[in-house]
Amino acid sequence: MHEPASPTTSKLQYFNRDQGWIQVHERPCPFHSQTFLDTMQEMVLNPNYNTSWILRADILLDSRSDDISEELSCCSLLKEEERTYVLAPEFEMRGFVRSRTVVRRFIPRNPQRDKATNQTCLFFEERVEDRVLGNLKTLVVYIAHAASTEELPYYLPAVKGVAFLYEETPGPIEELESIQKISIHYLLFTPSTIESPGMTTRLERTALRLMDRIIKVGNGSIRGYEKKVHHDLVVPRERSQDTYLKLRVRHAKRLMDSWVEKTDPKKHVFEDILIAAFLIELWEDMYRSGKGEFPGFVDIGCGNGVLVDILLREGYKGYGFDARRRMTWKIFERETQECLSEKVLIPWVLGDEMIKAAALAEAEAEGIKQLRIAAEENLQLEGGIMAGIHDGRFQEGTFIISNHADELTGWTPLLAKASNSPFLIIPCCSHDLSGDKHRHKSTVIKTGAVENVDKLGTRIGTISSEYASLVEWTATIAQDVGYVVEREVMRIPSTRNIGLIGRKCGDGEMSVGEVLEREGGGVGWADKAFALRRMQLQKGHG
Ligand SMILES: C[S@@+](CC[C@H](N)C(=O)[O-])C[C@H]1O[C@@H](n2cnc3c(N)ncnc32)[C@H](O)[C@@H]1O
Structure with missing residues (x-):
C-alpha cells in the first residue's frame, strides 16, 4: 500500500514557465514509455473506470497536429470561450513538443446532481534535440476548462492542471535495465503558500488513485491482458x-x-x-x-x-x-x-394433447371449476388457446x-x-x-x-x-x-x-x-x- 508523499517542488517548474506546479506522488513502474502512453490513452477515453461519478467521456476533438488552431475553428462542439483552454499557450513545456490534443466532455452519472464539463488532455514527446542519451521522458497534461475551483464539478480534482510525467533513466551498468518511474503533479489555481498550502487530503488521495490505476492498467497490458468485456457492439x-x-x-x-x-x-x-x-x-x-x-x-x-x-x-x-x-x-x-x-x-408444437392433459390436471389440483370449464371449452377453439395459457x-x-x-x-x-x-x-x-x-x-x-x-x-x-x-x-x-x-x-x-x-x-x-x-x-x-x-x-x- 502506497501512502501519498508530501507534496514537493515539481520538476515541471523546470519544464513549464508556470511556477505553481507541485509534485504530489512518484512511483517506479515496470513498463516502458509506449505502455505508459497506451495506458494514458485508456485513462483519457474511459475516465468512468476511475470513478463511479462519471458515466463516460465524449471526445469532442482528437488531433495529432502540432497546430490545432485550424481544427479548433471548425469544431462546433466547443464554445468560443473554451478554445483558449485547448490552445493553452501557458501549458507549453520546455523541451517537449505537443503530439496529440484530446478534448473530452465528462458526462456525469447523475446529471441532476453534477454538471458536465470539458477538459483538454495534451500528450507531449520529448524534443529530439533535448534528449540525453539513454534518458526518455513523456508527459501527459490534463487542463481544466475552468477559471477557478468553484467552476469545477465535485468529481474532478480542484486544480487547474494535472500532469503525468514518465521518465526512463539507465540503471546500474551491471543490470543493463533502465529505471522507469511516473510522477503526478498538480497546478493549483492559487499558488501554494505556507498559510494557504492549497493541497488537501482529498487531492492527495485522488493522485494516489490515479497512480494506482495507471500502474494496474500498465501492468495488465505488459502481462498480455486483453480487455475481456466488449460492450456497445450493437448500439453505440x-x-x-x-x-x-x-x-x-x-x-x-x-x-x-x-x-x-x-x-x-x-x-x-x-x-x-x-x-x-x-x-x-x-x-x-x-x-x-x-x-x-x-x-x-x-x-x-x-x-x-x-x-x-x-x-x-x-x-x-x-x-x-x-x-x-x-x-x-x-x-x-x-x-x-x-x-x-x-x-x-x-x-403449440408440444401439441394439444399435452396442453389439455396438463390444464385438466391443474384444474383438478387447484379444484378450480372455472379453469376446468374454460380449459374444456377453449380447447374446442381453433388454435387451441385456452384461458390462462399462451401457445x-x-x-x-x-x-x-x-x-x-x-x-x-x-x-x-x-x-x-x-x-x-x-x-x-x-x-x-x-x-x-x-x-x-x-x-x-x-x-x-x-x-x-x-x-x-x-x-x-x-x-x-x-x-x-x-x-x-x-x-x-x-x-x-x-x-x-x-x-x-x-x-x-x-x-x-x-x-x-x-x-x-x-x-x-x-x-x-x-x-x-x-x-x-x-x-x-x-x-x-x-x-x-x-x-x-x-x-x-x-x-x-x-
Ligand atoms: C427470473 S424471472 C424474471 C422475470 C423478469 N423477466 C425479470 O427479469 O425481472 C423468470 C420468469 O419467467 C416466468 N416463466 C417461466 N416459465 C414460464 C412459462 N412457461 N410461462 C410463463 N412464464 C414463465 C416465471 O414465472 C418468472 O416470473
Whole structure:
C-alpha cells in the first residue's frame, strides 16, 4: 500500500514557465514509455473506470497536429470561450513538443446532481534535440476548462492542471535495465503558500488513485491482458447512455416510490431502465428512418412488468405475460395493467394433447371449476388457446423480449422463428427445453453466423462456465433455425448480462421440430410450467 508523499517542488517548474506546479506522488513502474502512453490513452477515453461519478467521456476533438488552431475553428462542439483552454499557450513545456490534443466532455452519472464539463488532455514527446542519451521522458497534461475551483464539478480534482510525467533513466551498468518511474503533479489555481498550502487530503488521495490505476492498467497490458468485456457492439454507448439518463429522470423515482415487492427496487428499476434504453435505441435502428412500422413487443416471463410499463409509457405498443401475476402490476396505470396478463406459456408444437392433459390436471389440483370449464371449452377453439395459457405464437414480426426468463430462454428462438420475430434474449438460469434445470455441456463456439465473435476475440474456443454454456446453447439453437446472432454485453448491474440479439433470419439448417427433437423434446413441459406457477405462488417471488 502506497501512502501519498508530501507534496514537493515539481520538476515541471523546470519544464513549464508556470511556477505553481507541485509534485504530489512518484512511483517506479515496470513498463516502458509506449505502455505508459497506451495506458494514458485508456485513462483519457474511459475516465468512468476511475470513478463511479462519471458515466463516460465524449471526445469532442482528437488531433495529432502540432497546430490545432485550424481544427479548433471548425469544431462546433466547443464554445468560443473554451478554445483558449485547448490552445493553452501557458501549458507549453520546455523541451517537449505537443503530439496529440484530446478534448473530452465528462458526462456525469447523475446529471441532476453534477454538471458536465470539458477538459483538454495534451500528450507531449520529448524534443529530439533535448534528449540525453539513454534518458526518455513523456508527459501527459490534463487542463481544466475552468477559471477557478468553484467552476469545477465535485468529481474532478480542484486544480487547474494535472500532469503525468514518465521518465526512463539507465540503471546500474551491471543490470543493463533502465529505471522507469511516473510522477503526478498538480497546478493549483492559487499558488501554494505556507498559510494557504492549497493541497488537501482529498487531492492527495485522488493522485494516489490515479497512480494506482495507471500502474494496474500498465501492468495488465505488459502481462498480455486483453480487455475481456466488449460492450456497445450493437448500439453505440453514447446513444444507449443518453437515453438511459432521460428514462431515469422520467421513471426511476415514480417506480421506486411506489414499489410494493419485497425485492430491492433499486436493482429492478435501474436494470429495467437500462434494458429499455438499449431496446429503444436498437428499435431506432431497426424500424425508424423509413425502415418500417414498429411491430409491437411481447415480454415473455415479464415478472414484475416494470420493463413493459416503461416501454409502453415511452410510446412503444406491446404487452407482457407471466405464469404468475405480481403485486407490482397493481401500481401501474390502467393502460399498463391492461397489457399485463397471467398466462402460462405452453408452446403449440408440444401439441394439444399435452396442453389439455396438463390444464385438466391443474384444474383438478387447484379444484378450480372455472379453469376446468374454460380449459374444456377453449380447447374446442381453433388454435387451441385456452384461458390462462399462451401457445407461444405471436402476431407476425412481434419483437420478443426474453429477459432472465429462465425456462423460456431456450424456447425463445424457436418461438421467434415461428412468428418471424426478432428477439432480445438475456439468459439467466440454465434449463433445457422440457423446463428441467440443466447444465449445458461446454461447447466450442461456431464462428459461422455468429456476428461480433471475432471482435470479442476471447469468445472463440471452449466455453466452461455454466452461464457461458447456456448462452452458447441458446445462440446455437437460434443459429440452427437461421438467425444471425449478435451479442452485446449489456450494461446492467448483473453478472447474467449477455444479450443475444436476433434481427436477421434466413432459412436455417434445421426446422423448429428438428431442433426440438435433437434437444430431447419438451416432455413434461406443461406439467412443470403449471407446477412452477404453484411453486411461485407459495414462494412469493418478486
Ligand atoms: C427470473 S424471472 C424474471 C422475470 C423478469 N423477466 C425479470 O427479469 O425481472 C423468470 C420468469 O419467467 C416466468 N416463466 C417461466 N416459465 C414460464 C412459462 N412457461 N410461462 C410463463 N412464464 C414463465 C416465471 O414465472 C418468472 O416470473
